[in-house]
Amino acid sequence: MAFNARNAFAFTAVASLLAAIVWATMGSGLPPADFTFGNLSEVKSFDPAIISGQPEGNIARCLFEQLTQRHPETLEPMPGVAESWEVSEDQLTYTFHLRKDALWSDCSPVTADDFHYGWRRLLGPRTAAEYAVLAWYIKNARRYSRGGSGISPGDPVEVELNLPLDAINSLRGELLHGKLVSLDNDLDPDRRTFLVEIDGQQHRFDPVDDQDAVGPPPAGARWCRQVLLDFREVGVQVLDSQTLRVTLENPTPYFLQLAGYYPFSPVNRRCVETHGNPQWTKPENIVSNGPFNVQFRRIRDRIRMVKSETYWNRDSVRLNVVDALAVESNSTALNLFMTGKVDWIQTVPPAALRIMLKQDPPRDDLNPAPYISSYYYMLNTTRKPLDDIRVRKALSLALDREEICTKILAAGEIPAYGLVPPGLEGYSGATCAAEDPEEARRLLAEAGYPEGKGFPRMDILYNTDEAHQTIAELIRKQWQRELGIQIKTRNEEWASYLSSHRQMKYDVSRRAWVGDYADPSTFLDMMVTGGEQNNTGWSNAEYDALIEQAARESNPEKRRQIFRQSERILMDELPIVPIYFYVSKNMVKPYVRGFYNNIENLHPVWAMWIDRDHKGPNEFMKGRP
């Protein structure tokens, strides 16, 4: 017995080892991709409505095409699915004419209805899309998105009825159109009921989830999924299958750029409604309309995409097979790049970057370039002594930003004296005063802390990261040196740090913002009173009014004037202390062509190709000696 058991034990051990080797190498023999890039992390989804973030964006831009496209170098909007468009005099109405040869990957044509469906889906409250915010520039879109909170008596509404529990979860229930008569319990969204007049009859609706709608409703009421503003009120109108008319809330000069952003993708209704959420995004199910199709996806390994044979502009797509690797560790990504397994990585660990930038002769695969992003410290103006404008000014004046940029960062980062980064067309921002320790000491003394005496204990909060830590330490030293104040640094891991931010549990905190589109508003809108990103407690009525005014202004020059004024206020009151503007840290192999540095750090893969015979610097290295 014992002898057999031992034999069996040894046998099992060897067999399982062999099985493991065989299983693990089954994936080998995968033909290599034409182009492989490190995509920072695993993407949340392929569903263009529910994603946000850079890795997701890289994939979504390959799989879906929107009304417009961005030029890979200048980022000018170019025809995408729409071959032409007209803008009305008041810049509120856009009429898009869709091309006839735009096809889905199942060969059916891409029509205006697909955009209507996709955009409604983006805005629908049940989708819970983070980037629905971007579509709120469309007329009434925000009210639609807010569901029951966005309507008031007298509004035309749509009532979505419940579906049986076994229905496919992406289907919408039957829609009833009517007029809202009144709302009950309108403070508590969970107990709210709606009195709606439909065809002259009044019905009371009680919104519940499908699983709760099985039982009988309370007396005199009907169950429904939700009551919303009638979508026909939202400024998205299908004129015919080839024409889409979009009406905006305000003149939005960057709307054509937005229309090329992935949340505004068309979505194939048949695919979504056949497979349901989230199964429709599985590689075997998904129907997309972009330059590439997904072939397969291995979680936290790679997404393989192949050139689409139905894409209208397929002749200009030169890559056939593209791999996006979900390599989360920057060092690992760099190792892969160095050993030639990856052709493009999107960031480089700071230590390696410093060494590589000093190499002689200069490297032919590294070219940091500025892009619209801003690194700053937020000051909690609800806490003493940061509520005193003199203290905030003193802190800013005592900073030596040049030292931070040259000593720590060293990739050509630009010292920042304003919130809005340079490079936006026609806009030159307002700035705060440069380093002046004398004046800083004077202001601090005036505020009651001569030579930093009696200055309360404060700390600088940053999220755990080597670069943020070094900067915080240096700033701590600068403040101590110039102002004589004692400050500590405190780090928290990312999610905790965000939560501390939201609850304003900090004195000074590091923060950064990357613009969603090339316009000052993406930065300046943040700081309005009660803004979601304004966790400083700062509020200024004049500033809020200016931002409001800018949103309605259709003259670009006047608009920029207003933004400059508002940034002036921000830089006078300094609820935030600008520190520097980021540079992109892409590394691109010299044989990759069609890759351009640009101010949104946006790199469409369809524009790239491989040219191993190419001699000399490629497009990416332009502007570097």
Place this chain on the structure above:
Amino acid sequence: MIAFCLRRALWMVLTLWIVFTATFFLMRAVPGGPFDGERALEPEIEMNMLRRYNLDKPLHVQYGLELWNYCRGDFGHSFKLGDYTVNQVIAEGLPISIALGLLALGFAVSLGLLAGITSAVCRGGWADVALMLVATIGIALPSFVVAGICIIFFVFLIPLFPAAGWGELNQLVLPALCLGAPYAAYIARISRTSMLDVLSQDHIRTARAKGVGPVRVVMVHALRGALLPVVSFLGPAIAGILTGSLVVEQVFAIPGLGSHFVYAALQRDYTLAMGLVMLYTVLLYSMNWIVDLSYAVLDPRVQLE
């Protein structure tokens, strides 16, 4: 034996429940939630998201709902890998971690035994000292350091292996080696001690007196007895290798459970983190169980009580 297994199964259910409860409440006590991002969400949108995942309900209701789902074997959808259910993530990641773990174990056992036996036989000689020195260093060095050294040597200086990835034979060598290294060191020390112990026993002397050759004495007569402590170490080693592959998987970009676990915890992916904690609990528990059973099979002196 049956009574033993039944009792163990009962304890397992209890352990799982306690681990579930502790994880559930600890995870929610940590600041930050799954939908916190650099961009703060508009309140309406955040509310919709919370409602969609039942996170708007009171904590005890959430707890009840999730416990019920777990009892039915439904681990829910991953918050951060929106296209996948937790079961799908585990189904893709577990085989990879198991394969990596087995390879690491293969390295650990073969290298460890070889080193342990050699140094026991050459006791006090230079080979013994050198091997045990290496073993001590192997135990002391954390795996990310070993990984870093291996990458410098075998990827950049002598380009034998790729820097990262999964699926090809040559991609397996470095991660398996780094993951197995500390266990190889342990096994070397354990097998050396038990080998020395066995070699000094009467039946070995008898065998030698009967004229059995030195190789046969060591490889047949002594090794059998000396293996038992090594086998009993395998249980914890397997569990340790499976749950300890977090760092190695990250360094070599291997899409196994270790990577999923780290990112699930960091990104507050409640459902995925919970699923993995429960899976690891089951793995650890059943490994110990199997080891206890294997004692009874391998050593007739052990009675299961």
